[in-house]
Each structure stands twice: as structure tokens, then as C-alpha cells.
Amino acid sequence: MKDVLLSIRDVWVEYGDRIVLEKVNLEISRGSFVSIVGPSGAGKSTFLRLIIGQEAPSRGAIFLNGEPLQPEPGPDRGVVFQRYSVFPHLTALENVAFGLECSGSMFLGRLFGKRRKAALDEAAQMLARVGLSHSLNAYPSQLSGGMQQRLAIAQALVRKPRILLLDEPFGALDPGIRLDMHGLIDELWREHGLTILMVTHDIKEAFKLGDRVLAFDKRRHDPHAPHRFGSSAVYDFPLTEKNRRPPAELLALSGAEPSRAE
Amino acid sequence: MRRLVNIRPGRGGKVFLGAAPLALVAIGYVVASAARQAENPADKLLPPIEAMWSAWIRMSLEVDPVTGSIPLWADTVASLHRLILGLGISTGVTLAFGLVLGLLPVARATLGPLVAAIAVIPPIAVLPVLFIALGLGETAKVALIVIGITPFMVRDLASQVGAIPEEQMVKAQTLGASTWQIALRLALPQAMPKLLKGLRLSLGPAWVFLIAGEAIASDVGLGYRIFLVRRYLAMDVILPYVAWISLLAVLMGLLLSWISRKFFPWDHTRGAE
Structure with a gap:
């Protein structure tokens, strides 16, 4: 095997x-x-x-x-569901950066300054890879169904799951x-x-x-x-x-x- | 012929249709008032608009020699102080308990029945208890507002937080979020616009409890004033006061809506429920 x-x-x-x-x-x-x-x-x-x-x-x-x-x-283990995989209160960029912020800041779950910028850059690259570079600051409800699924995939991949x-x-x-x-x-x-x-x-x-x-x-x-x-x-x-x-x-x-x- | 269910008024039509009943009520009042005045110039039940206006000027501009302050403004400040204090405490308690109850099954199992039991107690029935326990001062009146609206707000928020889709909760965990991070970054921001909505719905009851508290034991306040002048059948004071209270309530509601739109735009975009 x-x-x-x-x-x-x-x-x-x-x-x-x-x-x-x-x-x-x-x-x-x-x-x-x-x-x-x-x-x-x-x-x-x-x-x-x-x-x-x-x-x-x-x-x-x-x-x-x-x-x-x-x-x-x-x-x-990363996951993408049929619906509701993304967070409605965060923009596309923040949705993807969420995973990076959680691992980088135990208490606040938020990064600041240089580390935040690095996380946002990484998130932006991931979004560009799935074809969402033009909607970084859109909220999920402003995206079409297909774009929401692209976002959910980018969000899952940013933590590099096994x-x-x-x-x-x-x-x-x-x-x-x-x-x-x-x-x-x-x-x-x-x-x-x-x-x-x-x-x-x-x-x-x-x-x-x-x-x-x-x-x-x-x-x-x-x-x-x-x-x-x-x-x-x-x-x-x-x-x-x-x-x-x-x-x-x-x-x-x-x-x-x-x-x-x- | 189109069906009635399909006829929708346009913009101007809506304004006209909405204004018509209000105008009718106003005209009806003026006519009825004039009729009563014609029969008895000393009539107090339906004072003419001029009498209400002069009472309003008197209450809002002239210093009361006994208290040394202008009644309308002293009443408004005292009432708003109590109301805002009560609403603030309720909001804080609701945020803490609503989040915990909505997010943690253990907390829901532990505290859910208690909150449900408190929620069925009619708050006004507890008012004597509050006056006995807390005295006749400000504390009891603020406490009545808090007790009156908090159980509803807590249950509302807990159910809203509990309704966050399981998919989102799982997704957050697969992104490495701890319970604390889920509470802070997922539940809290999503709860805020719901909390404001709950607060807006609670404004009406909060005013009821405020006026009830003031009517029974107080020496200043909007509710105190209308119950005081009731003894003299002073409808020329009561009616403008009621209108003023309604206006304040509407303005507070609009302010809360505006805050929600301003700070939580994602809850108001097309497609959000």
C-alpha cells in the first residue's frame, strides 16, 4: 500500500x-x-x-x-460545505485571514501591525489564486454562489490542512x-x-x-x-x-x- | 381588472396614503375639541391646539418657582437618565448571558430553565418588592426597567447566537479557532446587530416600565409629571407630554437603526436576511 x-x-x-x-x-x-x-x-x-x-x-x-x-x-482538516462555509460579517480578505489570525493570536484572535499586514498579504495571494482578487473587500452576501465557494476554498487552504x-x-x-x-x-x-x-x-x-x-x-x-x-x-x-x-x-x-x- | 393584491402604491401615493389617516385623526380632534369648547368654554377633556401650545411653552420655557428648574427639561433629563441607565445595564447583561447561553450547550442546560422562569414573572408585580428592597429612589426604577426587558433580550440573543449555522462553527474550528476565539471573532460580531434589534424591540416595554415606576414614586420625570397633572385634569399638559415621549421613543429607535447600519453594514446588504 x-x-x-x-x-x-x-x-x-x-x-x-x-x-x-x-x-x-x-x-x-x-x-x-x-x-x-x-x-x-x-x-x-x-x-x-x-x-x-x-x-x-x-x-x-x-x-x-x-x-x-x-x-x-x-x-x-480543512472543510468546504455546500453553503454557510464563510463568515457573513467578514470581508473576503478577512475571511481568509481569519485562520492566520487565530493561529497567530491566542487571546484576541486578531493580528496588528506588520504581522497583520503579512497575514492580509498571504490571504490576498490565496484569493488571487482562486480568482477573487477583484473582490477582496466584498462581504459574502455581495458575492455570487460560485464566488462564495471560491472564497470558502481559499479560506480552507490558507491553513494548509493535511x-x-x-x-x-x-x-x-x-x-x-x-x-x-x-x-x-x-x-x-x-x-x-x-x-x-x-x-x-x-x-x-x-x-x-x-x-x-x-x-x-x-x-x-x-x-x-x-x-x-x-x-x-x-x-x-x-x-x-x-x-x-x-x-x-x-x-x-x-x-x-x-x-x-x- | 387587476387584483387588489397586485396594486402597489408609488412613492407619492405611499406618502399620501400614509398621511391621510394621520390628517384625519388631527382634523377629527380639532373638530371635536371645537364642538366641546363651543358648548362649554371651560372644558378640559379636549383642549384646543392653542391651549396645548401655551401649556407646552409654559412647561418648556418657564422656571418653576418651587423647584427652581424648567419642568419639561428637568423631567426629560431625569427620565432619559433612568432609561439609558436601565437599557445600558440590560444590554451589558444580555451580551454576556446571551453569548454564553447561545454558544455553550453546558451553560444552556444550566441556566436556560432559570432564565425561562424569570422571564414569565410579570415585572410590574415585582415593583413592590423592588421598592421594599431598594427603597423609593432611583435604583428601584432602574431595576424595574432592567428586570422588565432583560429576560426577553437574553433569550432573544441566545437563540440568535444558537442559530449561527453549524457549518460556520465547524469551519471556524477547522481554521484553528478556540472556544474563546469563536466567541470573540464569530459570535460577538454576529450578535451585535441582533442585540441592537432586540434593544430596539425592548424600547417600548422599557418606556412602559419607566413610566410605571415614575408614576408610583418619584418627584421628577416625564411619567411623574403626567400622573401629577392628571389630578387637575390638565389634558393640555398631558397630551403634549405624551407626544414628546413618543417623539423621544421614535428618535431612539432611529438612532439604534442608524448605529446598526453604520457599524454592521454586512447585516444590511442585499441577500442578508
């Missing part, structure tokens, strides 16, 4: 007698771009919440870089904007050598961007007690440039939920 960054060992998630995830075993290598697909309710978002640290597994363990993952969010977690990051965007964002995230992945985990509804998007696609679904199904069996990664496709087309069985899996047009 290659250089393993994230290791999920025999993880279960249960709420009372409802089993959401069962026996998930996965290893994610450093530098990979893993797309996660699956029908609604198949636990793919729960899986991502585990990695973010929003919840802890009921059984099993998760290791990041060989160390047990803390069950609360931390700066080693792993970037994307939860339906382009789900709310128009098709044209979504194509632009695909280009941007692909470039950033290659440039920064990022490790990315992306949950998406869109199977085509998953196969286009990822170099590995995981499909979550229930392995077993009890029609009388559907909640008693949890999901796990039922398909695991390593992708090369040659097999970038989703296989038929996977399209059938998501049949209940047609992928949105690109």
Missing part, C-alpha cells in the same frame, strides 16, 4: 437501534482525490462528518497520519459555474499536492475529478427492518485516465437519484 494518510478501521455508526454505517474499512493514500457517491441516506455525509470530527464512531477507530483522530474539528473535505461543494451552483469550479479544484489539487475527500450526488463529477471513487450503500437489506443494516463502501474504483466513465452498475445504484446535468 502507498503512503497512507487516513485509515478507517472497522468503523460503525449507530443511533440507538438504527445502524448508519457498518464495518467500514478504508485506507486513503496521501495525495489522492477520493470521490464519495451513493444514494441519499447511504451514510456518505455521516462518513464525512466522522472525518471532520463532528461526530465520533460508535465502534472502531480512525487514524490520521498514524494518530487517532480527535472527535472534534481541527486545523489539520486533508481537504468537500461536502457537496458544487451542488448549489449553475452548470457553467460548476465546470469552472471543477477546473479550479483540479488545478489546486495538483499544484498543492492536496489530499481531497469529496462527497457528491453527481456521479459524472465524481468520476471526472477523483482518482478513486467510493460508493456507499447497504450491503444487505432487510425489507422489514431497513434500519438494522448500515452502509459501507460497496464499490471502490481506482481510476486511471483510461477508465473515467462510470460503470453501468454504479449508475444503476444511483438510479433513484439521477445525477444533475453538468
Whole structure:
């Protein structure tokens, strides 16, 4: 196995007698771009919440870089949600500088003088990289949906996380904007050598961007007690440039939920 | 024929439509007053505009020989002092408790029921307790305002802070923010415009509690004055005073709106709720 960054060992998630995830075993290598697909309710978002640290597994363990993952969010894991990822009361520049200010000033969470200028310069560079250099002083509500997601990506990358977690990051965007964002995230992945985990509804998007696609679904199904069996990664496709087309069985899996047009 | 729900007045139309009822009320008052005066020139219930104007001049320009001060201004200063003190204390308490309750589940579990219990006590019912415990001076009147509006403001702010999307809270933590940094850089700035909004909504009740306190035990103040001259059926003083109190309340509301727009523009841009 290659250089393993994230290791999920025999993880279960249960709420009372409802089993959401069962026996998930996965290893994610450093530098990979893993797309996660699956029908609604198949636990793919729960899986991502585990990695973010929003919840802890009921059984099993998760290791990041060989160390047990803390069950609360931390700066080693960057995140971009579908919505509400950016702070409405800060300008674009301040949104990106936020992470730098938090690490630079324990008590006030604010930098001053030269250090502030250095942080703002770094933030401005990051914003220029995602194509927002003309909106440094705009508030998020003045930006379009696509621009807000660019901002959220810049904000997450400025702390140089080990792993970037994307939860339906382009789900709310128009098709044209979504194509632009695909280009941007692909470039950033290659440039920064990022490790990315992306949950998406869109199977085509998953196969286009990822170099590995995981499909979550229930392995077993009890029609009388559907909640008693949890999901796990039922398909695991390593992708090369040659097999970038989703296989038929996977399209059938998501049949209940047609992928949105690109 | 267009449906009534689709007919929207233009700019001028709005001004005209808004002014018409006010003008009607004013005209109605003048007519009714004139009718009563014609029947009985000593009538006190609906004094004519001139009588109110001369009473207003008397209250606002002439020194009262007993107290040595001009009544309207002495009353206004005393009332605003109490009101602003009460509002200030309430705002401070609200900011501290609202943030903590909204942000920390442990604090919500501990203090939430207490705040909810305090909020259901009718403040005026506690007024005797305040007069007994704190005496008849300024403290009891300010305390009545504080007790009257703070529980509502705290619960309002706590729910606003609690409504900050979980995505933002998680994002802040992935950017390395501690609980303290989240409170200071995320919750506090987002709470401020909501706090001003809560304060604006509390202005009405605050005036009610102020006037109630002044009516019962005081020797100066806007509420004291209208309850004092009530004994002489001096409607020519009471009505201008009521108008003056309303004007002060409107001005304070406008001031708070202006502060919110000036210092928290992000809460007022298009797209913000």
C-alpha cells in the first residue's frame, strides 16, 4: 500500500437501534482525490462528518497520519460545505485571514501591525489564486454562489490542512459555474499536492475529478427492518485516465437519484 | 381588472396614503375639541391646539418657582437618565448571558430553565418588592426597567447566537479557532446587530416600565409629571407630554437603526436576511 494518510478501521455508526454505517474499512493514500457517491441516506455525509470530527464512531477507530483522530474539528482538516462555509460579517480578505489570525493570536484572535499586514498579504495571494482578487473587500452576501465557494476554498487552504473535505461543494451552483469550479479544484489539487475527500450526488463529477471513487450503500437489506443494516463502501474504483466513465452498475445504484446535468 | 393584491402604491401615493389617516385623526380632534369648547368654554377633556401650545411653552420655557428648574427639561433629563441607565445595564447583561447561553450547550442546560422562569414573572408585580428592597429612589426604577426587558433580550440573543449555522462553527474550528476565539471573532460580531434589534424591540416595554415606576414614586420625570397633572385634569399638559415621549421613543429607535447600519453594514446588504 502507498503512503497512507487516513485509515478507517472497522468503523460503525449507530443511533440507538438504527445502524448508519457498518464495518467500514478504508485506507486513503496521501495525495489522492477520493470521490464519495451513493444514494441519499447511504451514510456518505455521516462518513464525512466522522472525518471532520463532528461526530465520533460508535465502534472502531480512525487514524490520521498514524494518530487517532480527535472527535472534534481541527486545523489539520480543512472543510468546504455546500453553503454557510464563510463568515457573513467578514470581508473576503478577512475571511481568509481569519485562520492566520487565530493561529497567530491566542487571546484576541486578531493580528496588528506588520504581522497583520503579512497575514492580509498571504490571504490576498490565496484569493488571487482562486480568482477573487477583484473582490477582496466584498462581504459574502455581495458575492455570487460560485464566488462564495471560491472564497470558502481559499479560506480552507490558507491553513494548509493535511486533508481537504468537500461536502457537496458544487451542488448549489449553475452548470457553467460548476465546470469552472471543477477546473479550479483540479488545478489546486495538483499544484498543492492536496489530499481531497469529496462527497457528491453527481456521479459524472465524481468520476471526472477523483482518482478513486467510493460508493456507499447497504450491503444487505432487510425489507422489514431497513434500519438494522448500515452502509459501507460497496464499490471502490481506482481510476486511471483510461477508465473515467462510470460503470453501468454504479449508475444503476444511483438510479433513484439521477445525477444533475453538468 | 387587476387584483387588489397586485396594486402597489408609488412613492407619492405611499406618502399620501400614509398621511391621510394621520390628517384625519388631527382634523377629527380639532373638530371635536371645537364642538366641546363651543358648548362649554371651560372644558378640559379636549383642549384646543392653542391651549396645548401655551401649556407646552409654559412647561418648556418657564422656571418653576418651587423647584427652581424648567419642568419639561428637568423631567426629560431625569427620565432619559433612568432609561439609558436601565437599557445600558440590560444590554451589558444580555451580551454576556446571551453569548454564553447561545454558544455553550453546558451553560444552556444550566441556566436556560432559570432564565425561562424569570422571564414569565410579570415585572410590574415585582415593583413592590423592588421598592421594599431598594427603597423609593432611583435604583428601584432602574431595576424595574432592567428586570422588565432583560429576560426577553437574553433569550432573544441566545437563540440568535444558537442559530449561527453549524457549518460556520465547524469551519471556524477547522481554521484553528478556540472556544474563546469563536466567541470573540464569530459570535460577538454576529450578535451585535441582533442585540441592537432586540434593544430596539425592548424600547417600548422599557418606556412602559419607566413610566410605571415614575408614576408610583418619584418627584421628577416625564411619567411623574403626567400622573401629577392628571389630578387637575390638565389634558393640555398631558397630551403634549405624551407626544414628546413618543417623539423621544421614535428618535431612539432611529438612532439604534442608524448605529446598526453604520457599524454592521454586512447585516444590511442585499441577500442578508
